[in-house]
Amino acid sequence: MNRTRVVVVGAGIIGAACARELAVAGFDVLVLDRAGAAAATTSHGEGNVLVSDKGPGPELELAQLSRRLWPEVLAALAERPPSSHHAPDEPDGVDTVEWDPKGGIVVATTDEGAEALLPFAAAQRAAGVRAEAMDDDALTAAEPFLTERRTAAVYYPDDAQVQPAGAATALLTDALRAGARLRTGREVLGAVTRGGRLTAVRTADGPVEADVFVNAAGPWSGEVARRLGVPLDVRPRRGEVLVTTPLPPTVFHKVYDADYVGAVGSGAGDLQTSAVVESTRAGSILLGSSRRRVGFDDRMRPEVLSAVAAKALKLFPSLAGVHVMRAYGGFRPYVPDHLPVIGADPRLAGLWHATGHEGAGIGLSVGTARLLRELLTGGETAIDASPFRVDRPAVLGDAVDASATSEEGS
Structure with a gap:
């Protein structure tokens, strides 16, 4: 030993x-x-x-x-x-892990987004990632409450959540x-x-x-x-998430806009937001995400939360009347x-x-x-x-x- x-x-x-x-x-x-x-x-x-x-x-x-x-x-x-x-x-x-291999769906809502998403997914497939292009009917069946304004979508069956x-x-x-x-x-x-x-x-x-x-x-x-x-x-990089009140089944995968990948990979220090929407086992919906470098300033900024909500509503307009019961933020360890x-x-x-x-x-x-x-x-x-x-x-x-x-x- x-x-x-x-x-x-x-x-x-x-x-x-x-x-x-x-x-x-x-x-x-x-x-x-x-x-x-x-x-x-x-x-x-x-x-x-x-x-x-x-x-x-x-x-x-x-x-x-x-x-x-x-x-x-x-x-x-x-x-x-x-x-x-x-x-x-x-x-x-050890019973609170809540492993959920729900899969993820990345959605482009513009022609430019589709032009970036599909080659990105093709490169991932060449690297061994399961990335399946979805037609409109398949996307509607998978996420019936998703916006109708979409230009491309890719399903990732190996995405999961804990x-x-x-x-x-x-x-x-x-x-x-x-x-x-x-x-x-x-x-x-x-x-x-x-x-x-x-x-x-x-x-x-x-x-x-x-x-x-x-x-x-x-x-x-x-x-x-x-x-x-x-x-x-x-360095610390701050992000915020909104949590809705529990809802009937509304979001069935982790769904995010194609611009999320660019926000993740950016080194910009100013505020960046992209739509990331998923449910929890309790029925609440998590709405993200934001990224900004503000040191260890942990103050909540209403304008950041508003920007997160606005992006999420572009993907799921039906959430417009849903109540947000809390918001939280934290620091992530950023390397250039x-x-x-x-x-x-x-x-x-x-x-x-x-x-x-x-x-x-x-x-x-x-x-x-x-x-x-x-x-x-x-x-x-x-x-x-x-x-x-x-x-x-x-x-x-x-x-x-x-x-x-x-x-x-x-």
Whole structure:
């Protein structure tokens, strides 16, 4: 059994997945979080497990790996016997994942949108993605309340959804069953190094020693890295979601406008919105999405919520009279080249990173964890890990500026 001591910094979906993967493999794992498990970015997402929004390349390969792993991981969770007890700050329950392989439909509502969507889908098919063009009759049968103003549509049967906080809790619970430990309210304040190697992280409760440290702190990863002496250009990018009151069955897949792909891949700091509409098992409809870089400013902006609602109504006009019962927003870990950061930090031995997934962290979590474990153990990796390496220019280029994580809106 591998008893390498690993500290995972961050108990969101990425940290939980990494902790589980390593604990099940026999590592001695301790998870530290500045607040509570799944309490920040993870609890403010939609739970997307998508291949539809990623063009051919390394992120799609990671998404395909994760999509293959999710059912395997969920099956393993279901086979585990329930835990007999939990410490006060440990999560409980694995029944709230709400895995729903509902499939996704991307809809173009303009001629320009169709001209972009169909070649994009063709390139995805060449990369192994199931992407099926839909005629008008098939689209109406699949989504009867969708706008009649559509010019093209593509169905992605492998798109799925989970309840994000529930999924993170289930992964973390399984890690604890395998021997991992969780300590919440433990903020990383600095580094203890010896001979150029990270040997401990400083917290208000004293140093925490380990052989390996994994920075999985999401939007705060840049700040954690800076405190450890190795700046990393991971910044917060904010998004908001509207939640309607429960409705009769209205939306049957994850449906989004073709311009969503462009918003995901843009590096613009100003507000971008695109229509993303899907139902939950409780009957509510989630309306997204927005993207804007405002540092860690967590104020809700009515104009942002209005823009999100307006885009959603273009796809589903019948929602015009529906009541919105709440709205929520959160920060996603943004990297300028839109690729996660996974692997060892060459500047500080003992430090590894698993971050930078922006809004795709839920879906990419289990693949990221698998890749991290394979890299840590020196084995063959399921996919090429080099595009996610830490020392690429997009990650280190602006990171020397200590204000990089809060420069927008500060």
